[in-house]
Amino acid sequence: MRGADYIYLAATSLLEKRGRAIGAVLGVTVAVVALSMALGIGESFQQAFVEQLQRTIAANSIIVIGGAAGLTDADIAYYRSVPGVKGAYGISIAQGTVYTESGEQVVQLVAVDPAVLPEYLGVSDMSKALEEGEPEPRGLGVLVSHDLWQDPGTGRKTLEVGSTLTLRIRGGAVQLFTIGLLKQTGSSIMGHGFSTPTVFVDPEAYYSYLSSSRNYAAAIILVEDLSRLDRVVEEVRALSPLGSRVISAAAMVSQFVSMVGALQLFIALISAVGIGVTALWIFDSTAISVVQRTKEIGILKALGFTGSDVLLLFILESALLSLIGIAAGSLLSFAISLHARISAFGFDLRPLLTPHVLLVSTLLPLLANTLAAYVPARRAAALHPVEALRYE
Amino acid sequence: MSSEILLEDVWKIYGKPPNQVEAVRGVGLSVRKGEFLAVVGPSGSGKSTLLHLVGGLDKPTRGRIIVAGKEISSIRSDYELSRYRNEVVGFVFQLFYLVPRLKVIDNVALPLVKRGLPPPERRELALEALKLVGLEHAANKYPSQLSGGEQQRVAIARAIVGKPRVLLADEPTGNLDAANSKVVIDLFTKLNKELGVTVMMVTHNLELVWHCDRVARMHLGRIAEIYMPDRYEELLRTFVKK
Numbered sequence: 001m002r003g004a005d006y007i008y009l010a011a012t013s014l015l016e017k018r019g020r021a022i023g024a025v026l027g028v029t030v031a032v033v034a035l036s037m038a039l040g041i042g043e044s045f046q047q048a049f050v051e052q053l054q055r056t057i058a059a060n061s062i063i064v065i066g067g068a069a070g071l072t073d074a075d076i077a078y079y080r081s082v083p084g085v086k087g088a089y090g091i092s093i094a095q096g097t098v099y100t101e102s103g104e105q106v107v108q109l110v111a112v113d114p115a116v117l118p119e120y121l122g123v124s125d126m127s128k129a130l131e132e133g134e135p136e137p138r139g140l141g142v143l144v145s146h147d148l149w150q151d152p153g154t155g156r157k158t159l160e161v162g163s164t165l166t167l168r169i170r171g172g173a174v175q176l177f178t179i180g181l182l183k184q185t186g187s188s189i190m191g192h193g194f195s196t197p198t199v200f201v202d203p204e205a206y207y208s209y210l211s212s213s214r215n216y217a218a219a220i221i222l223v224e225d226l227s228r229l230d231r232v233v234e235e236v237r238a239l240s241p242l243g244s245r246v247i248s249a250a251a252m253v254s255q256f257v258s259m260v261g262a263l264q265l266f267i268a269l270i271s272a273v274g275i276g277v278t279a280l281w282i283f284d285s286t287a288i289s290v291v292q293r294t295k296e297i298g299i300l301k302a303l304g305f306t307g308s309d310v311l312l313l314f315i316l317e318s319a320l321l322s323l324i325g326i327a328a329g330s331l332l333s334f335a336i337s338l339h340a341r342i343s344a345f346g347f348d349l350r351p352l353l354t355p356h357v358l359l360v361s362t363l364l365p366l367l368a369n370t371l372a373a374y375v376p377a378r379r380a381a382a383l384h385p386v387e388a389l390r391y392e
Numbered sequence: 393m394s395s396e397i398l399l400e401d402v403w404k405i406y407g408k409p410p411n412q413v414e415a416v417r418g419v420g421l422s423v424r425k426g427e428f429l430a431v432v433g434p435s436g437s438g439k440s441t442l443l444h445l446v447g448g449l450d451k452p453t454r455g456r457i458i459v460a461g462k463e464i465s466s467i468r469s470d471y472e473l474s475r476y477r478n479e480v481v482g483f484v485f486q487l488f489y490l491v492p493r494l495k496v497i498d499n500v501a502l503p504l505v506k507r508g509l510p511p512p513e514r515r516e517l518a519l520e521a522l523k524l525v526g527l528e529h530a531a532n533k534y535p536s537q538l539s540g541g542e543q544q545r546v547a548i549a550r551a552i553v554g555k556p557r558v559l560l561a562d563e564p565t566g567n568l569d570a571a572n573s574k575v576v577i578d579l580f581t582k583l584n585k586e587l588g589v590t591v592m593m594v595t596h597n598l599e600l601v602w603h604c605d606r607v608a609r610m611h612l613g614r615i616a617e618i619y620m621p622d623r624y625e626e627l628l629r630t631f632v633k634k
Binding site for chain 2 (some may be wrong): 001297307
């Protein structure tokens with residue numbers, strides 16, 4: 001028997017029971033839209049968050065946040081000795097006050113090697129973070145964060161490149177020069193954001209003029225070979241002082257992806273209720289159809305159709321309904337995804353219909369409906385021809 | 393002349409002791425190729441069951457059934473038995489059993505659909521069969537648009553479209569008036585005489601036996617007697633008496 005004939009016979013049957021068929025198609029359409037939207041939003045959230053995370057933390061960097069005692073030069077040297085490590089740099093953070101046109105302001109002083117300043121700021125190179133001036137702090141020349149050189153209230157510039165800045169720290173005062181103005185960025189790898197105005201200072205100048213001891217709040221470790229990242233993380237963890245936290249971009253991303261994956265699965269399960277209801281509808285509709293067409297099954301068998309032919313005909317009916325519903329649902333989802341926007345967790349999310357989302361939201365209803373139709377279709381296939389013909 | 397249908401000690405028992413019913417009890421019968429056999433008898437005598445056994449719609453409890461040289465009683469696979477029903481026999485039932493949602497031509501072509509014939513070839517053969525029963529003009533109508541007699545002629549066209557060697561008819565005129573019954577039996581006669589199709593017809597309508605070569609009278613699951621045309625008068629008298 002030709003495939004086209006199976007489809008033709010199944011289609012004529014659907015036309016005959018068009019009321020129930022339309023109901024089932026609508027059910028599948030709604031189920032596909034619900035599932036693809038749920039998965040699409042999840043996908044979009046995951047992608048946006050991972051991008052943000054990757055922007056903030058370079059993939060080849062490992063961050064060590066020192067415990068109460070912080071990190072020493074010896075710790076940094078140990079990190080450098082780990083095979084696969086390209087470099088390790090200490091970061092010192094202190095708090096002070098500066099005087100600008102906006103008045104006295106509490107600032108965070110960050111001393112980080114200019115070589116890893118882009119990693120610290122979560123940019124690929126300094127041109128992406130610099131608004132004006134020099135890209136690296138030098139001597140007493142410092143870079144200042146956006147909310148320090150621009151009044152957040154009025155938007156007026158309170159500092160220019162070349163402006164002097166008086167910093168009070170640990171009871172003393174130091175005259176600094178503004179040589180670079182930074183753009184407004186999201187947050188740094190340290191997670192402190194820039195809610196506190198920040199001044200980036202050359203480490204050498206920091207330890208000469210502002211701090212008597214070389215003690216670091218954190219360290220950035222750059223890994224040479226990403227394939228060795230996990231091993232390097234393990235070794236760094238083993239070398240770090242008690243109470244330290246070792247964070248790698250890859251580990252954070254992977255942890256987050258699995259968290260979002262679980263969330264997506266939960267949302268998908270809720271959306272799958274629609275698929276379950278539609279599958280029940282298909283089961284019921286096929287079961288009714290088998291009873292109503294018992295004599296027809298008998299005559300088909302008398303004419304030479306096998307049990308498998310009958311099985312396939314009923315399953316095809318369900319598959320055709322599902323495919324029509326899937327096509328309609330996918331088109332509707334596509335249309336919705338072009339216009340729908342959801343703001344959540346600081347992201348502007350648009351349902352992302354990735355191949356993975358489309359595959360799951362189309363195959364799942366098809367599979368569920370086929371399975372639902374299989375049970376009554378199997379009963380139809382097993383009908384004895386004489387009993388079917390005599391059925392009243 | 394060779395046997396087109398051969399039954400040897402065929403039994404069909406339904407249920408299990410002590411509630412079993414012996415619908416067919418040790419029937420032995422031979423139908424020649426090209427013969428027109430009528431099977432008569434009271435309701436419950438096993439006529440339809442015998443026809444279903446010959447048509448491969450049911451399996452005998454024991455005994456051998458050989459049709460067109462093939463022992464169908466030993467076929468176990470659904471595929472083989474379905475193929476036998478599709479290629480060797482054609483069925484005509486009392487209630488026509490047309491598929492209401494399909495056009496007349498599509499109903500007639502159903503056995504050819506199963507054979508996987510391409511649509512143009514199917515259409516040609518179906519039209520040919522419809523022409524033979526005088527209904528080529530109704531090809532694109534639906535069964536509900538036809539009279540009972542016409543529907544039965546469509547069912548006959550469907551039974552013969554695949555050019556079967558054996559035509560099995562179960563009360564083909566049971567639902568028809570006298571005029572339509574005559575049209576139907578004339579068609580069977582034509583198929584039998586002109587195309588050489590072997591016909592086995594179960595009927596209550598004794599007037600039809602005049603068209604048949606032989607009549608087998610069944611009683612309580614057995615063939616009680618075989619009648620040749622010279623004893624048809626006696627058969628009719630006997631049944632009228634009863």
